[in-house]
Amino acid sequence: MKQVKVGIIGFGTVGAGVADILLKNGNVLSTRTGVELRLARIADLDITTDRGVTIPAGILTTNAHELIDEVDVVVELIGGKTVAKALILEALGKGKTVVTANKALLAEYGAELFAAAEKNGADLYYEASVAGGIPIIKALREGLVANRIRRIYGILNGTCNYILTRMEAEGADFAPILADAQKLGYAEQNPSLDVDGFDTAHKTAILASLAFGEWFGLGPVHVEGIRDVSQLDLAYAAELGYKIKLLAVIKEEHGELQLRVGPTLIPKTALLGNIDGVFNGVMIEGDYVGPTLFYGRGAGRNATASAVVADLADVALNLQFGSHHRVPAFRTGKQYEKLCPMENIVSRYYLRLAVRDEPGMLAGITEALGRRRISISSVVQRETANSEGAVPLLILTHATREILIGQAIADIEKLPGVIGSAKRFRIEDI
């Protein structure tokens, strides 16, 4: 049986998971693929800390360059955008195929990395970069290859979904739940990458590029995070039949493509609305297949390692059959006409205002909306005032343009009796 020598650079959580699978499920993998994936080398600066996996002697090394020379395929799991990038380019430069889970690096430097792979006749695989253990890259590139993609909706960040799920379940606000999530290890000490939406944006850029045949990078992805979502918003949304999720939206309409990430109201009854906790879910709608949904763990040692090893199996088969570039790292072929500027997108909106309980308040607000032909689908006004004498006023609108809702909100915030600024989230009736 052909043997493929695997080298892992970065012996952290996911690296340990990949090693664990190769050691424990090696025989299943050989049976299924007809190729032996041998754990040949693991490189890390720290090769003494116990990672909970018993690594045979002679495999651990601190020398990543030597590793690259010695193996058939390099798994990059150190993360970050400097050393990781240099090592991937070094490996590709030596004609070695690379498997990575590094979404930030791909989103930012994908074009450069793919060009290096192409030039050197090496493959670059990245199933683990989006939605952890869910084989979503393969589904998009192979399973749904027959389809023009119309829409992708994704819950792609487990940390945000965990926080929003707990906020709703416990009626708690963002800050204390974030603090608890940090204590429990579900959120980083610097949580910005997750809670400000950047991690979701990286994944959005990757999925959009695969679906629409152009490497976008982060530039065209509009990003809003979840810091502004309060438990009040979650409660009101629930009452109106919605959940609030940090949603990646990739949508093609009449040739115009939207790429955006933000807290979004989706119907409680939608499957995506029922994806809770650290789980991820991706809805892909193709012109022939219709709506599909893929669900699973979006992060964590074992789920991410499962995706890395799936790539390794593909690499092993390519080496076995001499079929490298069978499914290239990225193939261009633009499948849309132009990007839709954010101000032109059409959406329904959720607005939450704090207003004084005075006559004529609602009239002024509806007038500001009506002037821009924004029609209202629901209004909820509560009798209970808070300590400042303000009552919450909720408005769900019918579809309008982003620029118009922005103008209307600016006018509304100037009205006497409207206190502070308005909360605005988009609604997707999935």
Next chain:
Amino acid sequence: MKQVKVGIIGFGTVGAGVADILLKNGNVLSTRTGVELRLARIADLDITTDRGVTIPAGILTTNAHELIDEVDVVVELIGGKTVAKALILEALGKGKTVVTANKALLAEYGAELFAAAEKNGADLYYEASVAGGIPIIKALREGLVANRIRRIYGILNGTCNYILTRMEAEGADFAPILADAQKLGYAEQNPSLDVDGFDTAHKTAILASLAFGEWFGLGPVHVEGIRDVSQLDLAYAAELGYKIKLLAVIKEEHGELQLRVGPTLIPKTALLGNIDGVFNGVMIEGDYVGPTLFYGRGAGRNATASAVVADLADVALNLQFGSHHRVPAFRTGKQYEKLCPMENIVSRYYLRLAVRDEPGMLAGITEALGRRRISISSVVQRETANSEGAVPLLILTHATREILIGQAIADIEKLPGVIGSAKRFRIEDI
């Protein structure tokens, strides 16, 4: 660009869908795969009826044998187990790769067909045979290849799911909804294949074989259909927090493998419990990836055609790269110890009895259960009696063995005051 000549045998609904995709999305497919999938031939006995797709001149033929000789890959979409089988064997015998959606044929004659493919150095692909447009075969064989599979739960028959969904929503019984589904084209005039569970069993056999490395055929699959589910059962289940779905259960526990199909109570809150109408859903749990779920249209022209064309793309890449058998039609490698006889399976159960409203009734029934150490998790007894003076009595049990619940039911049905026979469905706490 390499050209791959595609021949379709069977110009029915799905055949027309495949032709439509090749004609309409051919340029997307070429861009994505680097190979041109050319619709070369379509064979059918009837080549005059309009199928809603404009087929270029010279493609339609009534001669399937000539088609096989002329094309690179044969798509079998005539269904049935006689002519279809002969044509597939003829194509494989000539070294032509075959793509099929014929689950009944595969479930019954898979071993013979795979052997023919192997012997003749041809590939046999069947993504469309299970769960329509959902790329579940690829997910199981490639995306989740790193995992030992622990459990698969599937809602695999759109007709049954449509009937159960409508029965619950409308509070209607099986017969009138079936009749209406037949009128609307969602159920066949002879509905047995669907409603008696056999179609789901075919798909169960295929998924189980791929996950556990042995071609099972239909023999070991225990099958119960949905004719016994009444709207009363759906209503009571809903009240207790459950949905009733025709569920495929493939479960490995301590080396023992269960393969079964039957109406099953699953929690309303489970994602699978929220898959309604004609949609399919498959939950796969692997040892590393954890639970995953795949959802989409399980049947119909376009979704099924999407899966067929995904196979064609793989075939085209194999022809381009000379990598046939890269992922063989079926690879053995037994991943379980033994099949679990049905009487030994452990499950929770839902029982519905009709009893006379007399003193001591419940005591007799609980005694029959208690004698076999079956403990009760819920009991619901209604005061309203029907015209025969019977009241419904519902019992949900904790886990017990199938043989014990059968014995207990036999005893209970003999009790004076118990009218007719008991309804029994399994519960899966997904």
